[in-house]
Amino acid sequence: MARISKQELLKLQKILKTDKAIGAEFNITRQAVFQLRIKYGIPAVQGRNDKRDAKILDLHKLGKTCTAIAKKMNLSYGRIYCIISQKSKAKK
Numbered sequence: 001m002a003r004i005s006k007q008e009l010l011k012l013q014k015i016l017k018t019d020k021a022i023g024a025e026f027n028i029t030r031q032a033v034f035q036l037r038i039k040y041g042i043p044a045v046q047g048r049n050d051k052r053d054a055k056i057l058d059l060h061k062l063g064k065t066c067t068a069i070a071k072k073m074n075l076s077y078g079r080i081y082c083i084i085s086q087k088s089k090a091k092k
Helices: 006-016 019-026 030-040 050-061 066-073 077-091
Strands: none
Touching: 006 019, 006 030, 019 030, 050 066, 050 077, 066 077
């Protein structure tokens, strides 16, 4: 695993935002960056997908299927299902 300190990871997270981008910087996988975040107790950057998630929920309310939404948003069916499920639970 890459030798990235907690302070360095926090700094990179502010600049690059995603585990994938940080991994690309160090030529490691996003999963390795995820494991480092877990090790150091650093949460993921949240909130950057609020607009995307709102659009997904709007499409779902219009009667679009998860498969159709996934194709339109270039995401997996499973990811669309999770977003709809999580956001629906949060509203209750």
